[in-house]
Amino acid sequence: MKRLSRVTVGAVTAGFALLVVAGGATAWLVARVADNTELVSHSLRVELALSHFRTLSEQAETARRGFLLEPDLRFVRTIEGIARDMGPALEELRSMVRDNPEQTTLVGQLAAANREHMILIRRSMAQRRAAALPNAVPFSWDRTTQLIQTVRQLAVSLSDAERTLLNERIERQRASQRVTYSVIALAALLLILVAAGTIWVTRRTLLALHRTGDELARLNDDLEGAVRARTVDLQRANDEIQRFAYIVSHDLRSPLVNVMGFTSEMEATIRPLSELVDRAEEGGLAVSQDAKLAVREDLPEAIGFIRASTQKMDRLINAILRLSREGRRILAPEPIDMTVLLSGIVGSSQHKLQDLGGEVRVSPLPSLVSDRVGLEQIFSNLIENALKYRTPDRAPVVEVRGWLEGERAVFEVTDNGRGIDPKDHDRIFDLFRRSGAQDQPGEGIGLAHVRAMVYRLGGLISCQSALDAGATFRLSMRADLSDEGARAP
Template sequence: MQNYQNYNVDLSNCDKEPIHIIGRIQPHGFMLILNKGTLEVEQVSENIGEFLQTDAAILAGQTLEVLATPAEYEKLKQKLTLDEKEVSLVILELQGEQFFGFLHTSQGSLVLECEPYVEPQGGQEFLELTGAYTTFQAELDRQESLVAQAELTVRFVQQAIDYDQVMLYRFDEDWNGEVIAEKVSPGQHSYLHHHFPATDIPAQARELLLKKTVRQIANVSAAAVNIIPYINPETGSPSNIIRSELRNPSEIHLEYLQNMGVQATLSVSIIVNGKLWGIVACQHKAAKFLNYWKRQLCQHIAQAFANVVLAHQEKRDLQQLEEYRVKEGLLLRELAQSPNLHEGLLEQSHTFLELSEATGVALTLGGKVYTAGIIPDKAELEKLIEWVSENVSDGIFHTRELSKVYAPADAFRERASGLLVVELSKFNKEYLLYFKPELSETKVWAGQPEKMNQEKSGRIQPRKSFAKWEQVVKGKSVPWTLNELDTAQILVKDLVALVLKNQQDNLQSLNNRLSHSSEILQAKNRRLEDFTQIIAHNLRSPLSNMLGLSHFYNAHPEEETSNKVMDMMGNMIVNMSNTLDDLNLILESDLGQKLTYQEVYLPDVVEKELQNLQAVILETGAQVETDLQVKTLIAPKVYLESIMHNLVSNALKYRSPERKPIILIKSWQEQHLVCFAVTDNGVGINLQKVGHKMFRLYSTFHKNKDAKGLGLYLTKVQVEALGGHIQVKSTLGEGTTFTVCLKV
């Protein structure tokens, strides 16, 4: 059993510090841990006697009746009820005194925390603050840059709470922080544009900032108040108070603040798209308590800033993505019109570099290497491609610090510190590689991040110096954006289609490989029995026809015959290319390739697919709603993206012409399954008539020009490959719901 009282914390283990069972609270309020059914006291903070006429030592086993009048107790019983996951605020009365009551459940017990009640600000001050907040929101929307929005935010927070220092702290991809805006009182040390290492806010603390978005330390130097007894007599273990409003901070964090000369803090999380983007960090040189109303105001301010950050990001990303798509279309059109793909790669006027912020690109294809821009030299590139073929297994790889994973890259870091790789063919060592140069950057740190203090006892202390310290950053490029990653993958997909179109001589070899794979795996899944007929009809027959056309042309080599033969040959090639695309998609799922499982953030998957389908959503005016109760899954990301894409695109594709499409995407957990569903109000399916062939290959149920009968088949294959199942419910003329359930 973990016991915080026996835990010696320092910088070497603070990321594992069990702060959830710290057993102490801050002294500006009191805590009661109660039996949920009887309201008997299981644990109590020692300072309750400072707020009520009672003694903490005699409360164990007593009900709240001993702390309240009969009338008060009757009201308490009505208020002290809530859902397991809920955290609620109630205003309650004990012994004639009013308190803010913060209420949540933990390990089956009821945790009640109380602060003295403070009336909302009234009169002229309240009117001025309300008016100022309204003005702040309007001004925030008018600012064009993120920095201007951040500066406006810190100014208003300081106006509202009158702290010595208010900083807006933004995380980078490595969880280092930078102060991008600041408002300080005269004489205070400025940290504007200073960086702080990720170790200052370790992973455990960042996770807490997502759950507890407003956190106050009213007096850094105040003596903590113990919860007695430390071991809960009902559970036999310390109580988990991680969601507590009053929980005392980590000792090492308090020491860190004292080293900064700070006596009071307020931190408000900035959460954008469900992720921790940054913090509004407020510091005061003297102890200072903020009442609930002001803490709530700060939370509203942070949320308003998070909303404009999200709006700013979406606007920028969509504009850039559309530019990339237009340029990719022009590039592919030129390549498609070239009589020879390899010649076209050398001669096209539009370049691969237009599809990224990269400064160099290399494409390995058909045993040749095509390059543009600033790249490693020939020998360096050959060794890098060899390393990629041996180490990149997921089809896509990107880093902004290549020398960290591939040591020889240090020799060419000025040209290529950033690398993005998308695989065309691992077997043939064919890849698309983008390069970004080393970013010449000087970072200003608040103290030297690598430097720690160690006592003679061996205890590693928080750093004591926050003086300006400059570091020249080497070996890193600017990060790869989501748009760059998506565009590169789309480009590779289109290149593969062109390669297949230009490699007719390899079709027979591919046919043999597919037949061989089919023979090996036919016992695994009866769906692979379809391959024999597909290959015989869709590949061999066109090849025979092409041979016949060739004989016909040789017998009648007139111009009119040539034009007809070429038109017919072109149609056959396009059909074969489409068939090969279908076969490749099916094989990727049916052949049981090794799947890479990872932690996947479901809102990101949904957002990505909605972006990919944005054109249809805008065209149809579709309304997409989400209710994601489960946000994280452990699964192959590419499968989840494919499944989500097929279900959402079908919901749009089979919309009703009589009403605006409405789509609901939900996720939830039931027993040992995680489920998600996509519901639409489209044309619906007659399940009684076609339900038995719903997931068959090439089965279609509506006369839609885009229907191929592949998406649902592929979705079922992928779901079952993950050990799950898919169900469908539908009413003709009303809509359809597809539900996917996977094992936890």
């Protein structure tokens, strides 16, 4: 057993070490993805700023030509407004390409061409206002026409350079995302392997305990010393299992929280990228179909799958922790009026019963000397399950009966619900196992917890049922746990 424990602890420790490494790698990769996303966003902002400047330049030329054809003051106001906007637009563009000498030179040339363009616009409009130009203006001979073509060519050159950068950055981002997904998948696989190894070791330990119990049963009654020694060994092994299950389940949460946190980081990173793609499309920029699918469908879907898996793993770990804590809780036997106890449980469910139009009938029940918390958990679970797995075409009715048989108390909880297939009567008490249609929330923990608690109270539980014919859960437990009642029957 000690050798197995050392091997197990070594394997689990190695698994957690690998998970820590995978978590660190994931954090680094998420940071890389965030950096690449910021660069892609920067390129898109440059494209938008350039597009805005080109629009202002084209609007100015259009207003000029309109004024030359019809000297309306509205054209003058339009050009003055455009002139006020061009300065900030150029400054914004210059600040965004400051780290790129080639683009900085192009922006300088663009500013010079735009400055000359605006001077000629005002000059031609002044000549037209003074009637120095004819009504029919030959625009093709005008110097401003050449300047607007220069502005367009410079803008295209800037746009081509930025799109080249954008394509490179998008490719780097995709590569980082692919590596990130691979690392996350590896971390999930390691987590599953560690959990599977823990379950396998626990199963082997439980089998060893069963063999030890059989051996104790075969000992001679006169070998009291040997019996006491075996009992001590058995208790020590059981405590080791409880501690092991608690430690492993507790430590599994740390890497799981990391994965959930990194998933949230990735999800937060996608939102601004998606908004930028939307704005780019609204601005008339070409965005590849692959990029749109990656931002709007592929990445959110992958993150959704990761989040659902981690949430399920979190629920399973919590269940193992809860069962482990319950197994280590010290029982506190006390006199209990079972009729009063069941009335309290029914009272707490009264609101739900009224909504469903159902009822819980409690016959007079025998009193026990047992653990109140354990009994409340057992009967609350059974009544809650009866209401949860009801049949839609009839109101739920639950009956609780009980009587004494010698030193034991027998209870039956009967419902008129959907019933349980006979082949599943045993498996429904297994941890994480469920029966029938999976149309109700749950992880298959409740009945496993009930059976574990019934065992601790010195009892057994069984099920009798058929499909669409309701179910009866029968419990047989010690009526008095004040002395040796906590031992198994």
